[in-house]
Amino acid sequence: MRTLRLVPANTKIEFVNKRLIAFVISAVLVLSSAGMFFGKGLNLGIDFLGGILIEVRTNGPADISDLRTQLGGLGLGEVSLQEFGSADDVLIRIQRQDGSDSAQQKAIDVVKSALGSTVVEYRRTEFVGPTVGAELKRAATWAVLAAIGAILLYIWLRFEWQFGVGAVVALGHDVITTVGLFSLLALEFNLATVAAVLTIAGYSINDTVVIYDRVRENLRRYKKLPLEELFNKSINETLSRTVMTSVTTLLALFALYVFGGAVIRGFAIALIWGVLIGTYSSIALAVPILLYIRPDRGVAGDEDENQIIEQEAT
């Protein structure tokens, strides 16, 4: 059986030599993401802001503008409507109501009675009060920080600290640009997005660790090889795996994006972006950064390549 090779054997692409291009691209991405975040902000979902979300199925294709005037006149503040998945599904978002938590429940009643018979099915009703919204925000922030912290601790224990620094930079880059993407596309940022961001963090580190593993191995094996060449060699040796895993993960995520339904779509977009950016950053950032902080190569001439292979063969 003939097999396909996505990446030819023994590639010798000089990734590390082109690092400045990557640094510029990444700097632009990170800065514009920060700009988007502070300038435009995130389209925070009700999980964090508090408020009401109702998904309804109308009798026949929904007339969004008609519904908008109908609900806009109820005095509930900002009401946004959006077709969701199909022509007769509408997602209604209502801003947090002033006053206590019970004011929110009243608003739901008002909307439901105003919609009356145009709605055949209430598919989803979500409401988050201001108290819980603030708590969820805090918990989500802690989750992200703790996850990143724990991952870094692990890297630091398993590798030398220099690798930890490289991994932080790559990880921070991936998380910041993901947030930037959500700001740019005005995708709803909710609890599921936080989960996606953490998964991206996990994936990105996963990818970085595989390449770092090879770097560490080669550092022990080729004591005299210039770092630049050694890094290129390590990236090229793992390139086939990097591409393969990205492709299989993307295939699965693509299926999720297309067939997984409207509720999960934003989540799938975040993950697809995460796989792409995570793959890029492991190659273009995580490894070249090591050039500047030079990991320890151990005592030179301690053991040579043949010895290692001999050991492993026994």
Add this chain to the structure above:
Amino acid sequence: MLHFPLWKKILISAVCGLGFLYAMPNLFNEGAFEGLPQWFPGKQINLGLDLQGGSHLLLEVEVDAVIREQLESIVDTIRATLRSARVRYGGLGIEGNGVVFQLRDATQSEAIQTQIVNLNTGATVTLSEAGGFRLELTEELMRERRNSAVAQSIEIVRRRIDETGTREPTIQRQGTDRILVQLPGVKDPERVKRLLGKTAKLTFHLVNAAQPYGDNTTQVPPGIMLLPSDDPSHVGDTRRYMVRKRVELSGDTLIDAQATFQQSQPVVSFRFNSLGARKFGDITRKNVGRLLAIVLDGKVISAPNIREPIAGGSGVITGQFTVQAVQDLALLLRAGALPAPLNILEERTVGPGLGQDSIDAGQIASVIGIVLVTIFMVVVYGRFGIMADVALFLNLVLILAVLSLLQATLTLPGIAGIVLTIGMAVDANVLIFERIRDEVNSGRTPISAVDAGYRRALTTIIDSNLTTLIAAVLLFAFGSGPIKGFAVTLAIGIVTSMFTAVMVTRMILVAWLRFTRPQSLPI
């Protein structure tokens, strides 16, 4: 190298066999396994509310209302005590978590202090030089009060929900003053919320005889309060009942309430316990011809004329009610009053239609994801790819089995977690196969290449999977609801994929090598 210990083979086969056994029930209709013994793996995966439809409600008990009530009752007892002792005082009222008042004549302080301490209000009494009193509720007492208010609320919430006939509700305490209610498959979530939103404090009061009605401009005589009517036909009516503040009888003396019909009108019939029945008999005997207001949560639901003494200890509440309203009222009276009002802090309700759509979409996405990845692996790695695909399939079976076994909840993000795992599960095999390719290229024999490939890839596999596992564990720890579901499937997927990708493929590969003894590897 070709030696694969027997115990490992048995272990792997046993795990896979059990996996099939535990995953199997999910292929059948719900309830198909009900008659079987406990130990038999008949459990199906527990679907989250976002998949099976239902309501998630986070309630907060307004515990401070209980404290306030306690303070008010202290004010009442002090007023009565001071009046019967015939001392002059001023400024009696609630201040912070305490009650204060000032004696006009400070020389009486000590005598009054002894009396008040003897009341056993549960508050500490402090006294100033000038005869200023301050009663403070102790922290311990307040904590106890709040605690019991929450515990009691949970009980009442449970009774109310059970009465609606909701199947398998979950009612749990969360934190100090919160209650988490999960209602799978609830048909009318609005009704449940309406029922939980009512304190259902029922009291009977006599209506002012001289002037039974008034409005907001009416001068209210002492001991009388103005209460609105809850009668739906009175909406927009500014008329208020003038009701005596004194509670003649309260709802805790009720032992039963039922929705029935009287003259083809829906009404609620109720029955008192013996104490309540005696009191009710007294009141009705002494007040024939007057109006008796039945007050629920500060609104007059009915104010019938007392035509004759009622001695049997039962009565009916009539009014312009719908059948549903009467049923709800009877339910609330049966279940009892909440010690404090409940606030809904968070609600997530998914209708059964969306739930089913999500399950369908999740299934389609999973199947297509698997098919794509499976084909791709065969295209790239040939018969090695087939081995990885077998592992992938087993992995999926094991995920389903573990989910069923642990009775973990599968949510929509959980399905996303499974799909993601499908993509990432082959990573371990990719790492191994790429290593084997490397080893083959550097001139090793097939057997030693396979051996070295597995050995060298293993540390990388462990490193990379552990980092993802860390992220999953933290997601589980900090996440809520659906996110937890995602973390669970992700974590299970990582563990099972390490097992299938490393152990299972290795066993297959070794068997294949022994059987064919190839001169070169087709990888």
